[in-house]
Amino acid sequence: MTEFWTEIYNFAQTTTTRIGIKLLTDYGQLEPDFKADGSLVTQADKWADREIQNAIYDHFPSHDVLTEEGSHVFSGAEWCWVIDPIDGTTNFTRGIPIWGISLGLVYQGMPIFGYVHFPNINQSFHGYWYGNSQSDRANGAFLNNIPIHTSKDNPSNNHFFNICARSTAILQSPIPCKIRMLGVTTYDFLSVANGAALGGVESTPKVWDLAAVWSIVQAAGGVFVNLGEEVPFPLQAGEDYGDRSYPTLVVSRPELISTFKPLVEFLGKR
Incomplete structure (x- = not known):
């Protein structure tokens, strides 16, 4: 270092x-x-x-x-x-x-x-x-x-997927894991980074919810999937980020994007 x-x-x-x-x-x-x-x-x-x-x-x-x-x-x-x-x-x-x-x-x-x-x-x-x-x-x-590293496991009823309070509509979808709601955006995504969960979704995170975990999750092997029309990074000079939300899915490895994204992508269209 x-x-x-x-x-x-x-x-x-x-x-x-x-x-x-x-x-x-x-x-x-x-x-x-x-x-x-x-x-x-x-x-x-x-x-x-x-x-x-x-x-x-x-x-x-x-x-x-x-x-x-x-x-x-x-x-x-x-x-x-x-x-x-x-x-x-x-x-x-x-x-x-x-x-x-x-x-x-x-x-x-x-x-x-x-x-x-x-x-x-x-x-x-x-x-x-x-x-x-x-x-x-x-x-x-x-x-x-x-x-730490993300999990290489396949989804099952013995694995976790994290959601936020504003994304409970996905409970009507066949999520192939146990659902957890921890109440903290960073911890939702960091639990993917350390292998505790296979994925997580947040429907309204701001850039200050994402900036720190962006580095940690990807360095651990995880993948960010933007569900909205705008991407959070790179930040643009002169832009006000106070009222901008970025619906985001995080998964433990690229192969799981096709498993989870179809179940949560509607959150980016609301």
């Missing part, structure tokens, strides 16, 4: 650990407010957002930030962090332990590094993704610094 990537990793680890320790004191204790889109936000979300932004600007003054609770406009900066200070705010407010802090690093509009820390369950995922090119930089995905 080069000195630059060591610095990136250490920053992400240190920052999310520090933020997570404070958030654990607020976990299950705060009353949320409603945002314009109906999602929840707490003072903890806003505090964590400010803390992460300030840390980024202090350590990487040439980098920009795009965040759920702050600026939604991509400036076109060569390096940009896309952050979700608490992914799974509903779980966080209701005392359900799966929620995380998500940091994605974007280079020229494309995610190439992701770090997601889940304080309550003591799991930290990170990964590097340089695409399928013959790069001298190695792709890699890790859980608590141990390499």
Whole structure:
């Protein structure tokens, strides 16, 4: 690992650990407010957002930030962090332990590094993704610094497929796995990366839900399938991503696209 990537990793680890320790004191204790889109936000979300932004600007003054609770406009900066200070705010407010802090690093509009820390369950995922090119930089995905890979299994009633609350209509489809609803976009997709699930679908994820896991899932062997007309990446300079959703399917390997996509692709047409 080069000195630059060591610095990136250490920053992400240190920052999310520090933020997570404070958030654990607020976990299950705060009353949320409603945002314009109906999602929840707490003072903890806003505090964590400010803390992460300030840390980024202090350590990487040439980098920009795009965040759920702050600026939604991509400036076109060569390096940009896309952050979700608490992914799974509903779980966080209701005392359900799966929620995380998500940091994605974007280079020229494309995610190439992701770090997601889940304080309550003591799991930290990170990964590097340089695409399928013959790069001298190695792709890699890790859980608590141990390499992870997607499952090579075939679907069965003993395997999992994750859905979100807005995609329950697919329960009428013959999904060839057990269904799970975890309530956290990043964890839905990361459970595919570490082999716990064979696939997952989210009907309304935003770029800050996808930026970190984009690198980790693909480095682990997983595949993103865009179900809508627009693709989330590369980010486009001057675009406001605040109200844009990207219906997304993730599967553990390319061969499963034909199994799951026909059952969920209607979510991209609603």
